[in-house]
Amino acid sequence: MVDLKDLSYDELGELIASIGEPKFRTKQIFSWLHKGVEAFDEMTDISKKTREKLSQFSFVSTLKIREKYVSKLDKTTKYLFELPDGNCIESVVMYYKHGISICISSQVGCRMGCAFCASTIGGLYRSLSAGEILNQVIFAQKDIGERISNIVMMGIGEPLDNYDNVIKFLHNVNHPEGLNIGYRHISLSTCGVVDKIYELAKEKLPITLSVSLHAPNDDIRNSIMPINRRYNISELITACKAYICETTRRISFEYSLISGVNDSKENAKELASLLKGMLCHVNLIPVNKVKERGFEKGTKEQIEMFTNTLISLGINATVRRELGSDISASCGQLRKKLMDSEK
Ligand code: SAH
Numbered sequence: 001m002v003d004l005k006d007l008s009y010d011e012l013g014e015l016i017a018s019i020g021e022p023k024f025r026t027k028q029i030f031s032w033l034h035k036g037v038e039a040f041d042e043m044t045d046i047s048k049k050t051r052e053k054l055s056q057f058s059f060v061s062t063l064k065i066r067e068k069y070v071s072k073l074d075k076t077t078k079y080l081f082e083l084p085d086g087n088c089i090e091s092v093v094m095y096y097k098h099g100i101s102i103c104i105s106s107q108v109g110c111r112m113g114c115a116f117c118a119s120t121i122g123g124l125y126r127s128l129s130a131g132e133i134l135n136q137v138i139f140a141q142k143d144i145g146e147r148i149s150n151i152v153m154m155g156i157g158e159p160l161d162n163y164d165n166v167i168k169f170l171h172n173v174n175h176p177e178g179l180n181i182g183y184r185h186i187s188l189s190t191c192g193v194v195d196k197i198y199e200l201a202k203e204k205l206p207i208t209l210s211v212s213l214h215a216p217n218d219d220i221r222n223s224i225m226p227i228n229r230r231y232n233i234s235e236l237i238t239a240c241k242a243y244i245c246e247t248t249r250r251i252s253f254e255y256s257l258i259s260g261v262n263d264s265k266e267n268a269k270e271l272a273s274l275l276k277g278m279l280c281h282v283n284l285i286p287v288n289k290v291k292e293r294g295f296e297k298g299t300k301e302q303i304e305m306f307t308n309t310l311i312s313l314g315i316n317a318t319v320r321r322e323l324g325s326d327i328s329a330s331c332g333q334l335r336k337k338l339m340d341s342e343k
Pocket residue numbers: 112114116117118153154155156157158159189190191192210211212254256285286287288289290
């Protein structure tokens with residue numbers, strides 16, 4: 001049985017043609033799928049006979065809301081979604097002046113092993129299909145009843161470790177007959193899977209690439225991010241430069257400030273010389289404490305000192321505003337809580 005949301009628009013078209021249906025059905029069905037119908041019967045302008053034919057070899061996948069938390073401070077809404085196989089993933093909806101943004105997951109768990117991250121505790125269970133990634137946007141939008149205009153792939157998982165499904169998802173979510181979300185309104189975050197950064201550059205999608213750097217040198221990065229032993233900082237920065245060259249898009253570097261690990265003045269200076277002259281922006285994130293991890297954020301003064309040092313050396317840097325602080329909105333934490341409670 002095929003999940004129709006795992007198919008691209010053209011693949012759906014081929015399938016529709018193969019059962020002898022006229023071409024315009026593709027547009028109708030694609031659009032229904034993306035509106036969040038939960039069964040063929042809800043596709044009211046498709047004949048019963050056609051719906052029956054479709055249901056013999058395909059289905060419409062859904063995502064169940066298992067838990068939902070709404071921040072009293074800023075409306076940030078966190079979903080724990082349950083997949084058909086019982087696994088859970090998290091998505092977070094954030095309200096900004098420029099529109100509504102959703103942070104989505106690309107895998108169940110993660111095998112990248114970053115020392116400060118809750119999503120990687122327990123390793124990787126499996127990757128999500130293109131339809132499962134898309135369903136987070138579809139069902140969150142249906143639940144809030146307002147259009148989601150921006151997507152960040154910064155939830156659970158490493159998107160470039162699920163490359164083909166992520167690319168298919170990006171094409172589908174951008175499709176004018178579907179949710180029609182512009183590539184410029186989509187960010188993808190990676191811990192630095194260098195070979196896939198080169199591949200992504202060739203796709204020529206005008207999305208924003210975020211790179212989780214978190215350290216100014218290999219010693220520190222090796223100690224907190226295992227991926228750095230496979231692709232070191234110099235290889236990563238070379239790939240980022242190639243990406244900028246190929247796409248002319250500015251890269252956003254994520255840097256979680258961890259007290260006593262990577263947040264000294266020396267670290268800021270070293271980071272500035274590493275990024276000097278690159279078309280980039282540094283997004284500083286005071287580390288979110290994860291119970292199992294023991295890392296702490298620095299004081300307000302320490303964070304300001306780090307930011308100002310970067311800026312004074314010509315690096316474009318801002319501290320990320322914290323949303324949903326009353327609902328532990330950073331990803332991986334809810335799923336972790338659930339896993340603990342089921343032990
Ligand atoms: N695998 C991708 C995307 C998921 S994580 C990546 O590594 O980029 C999204 C961002 O949150 C990454 O920059 C990640 O390093 C960061 N992050 C993870 N745990 C964190 C924590 N406890 N505090 C602050 N940032 C964290």
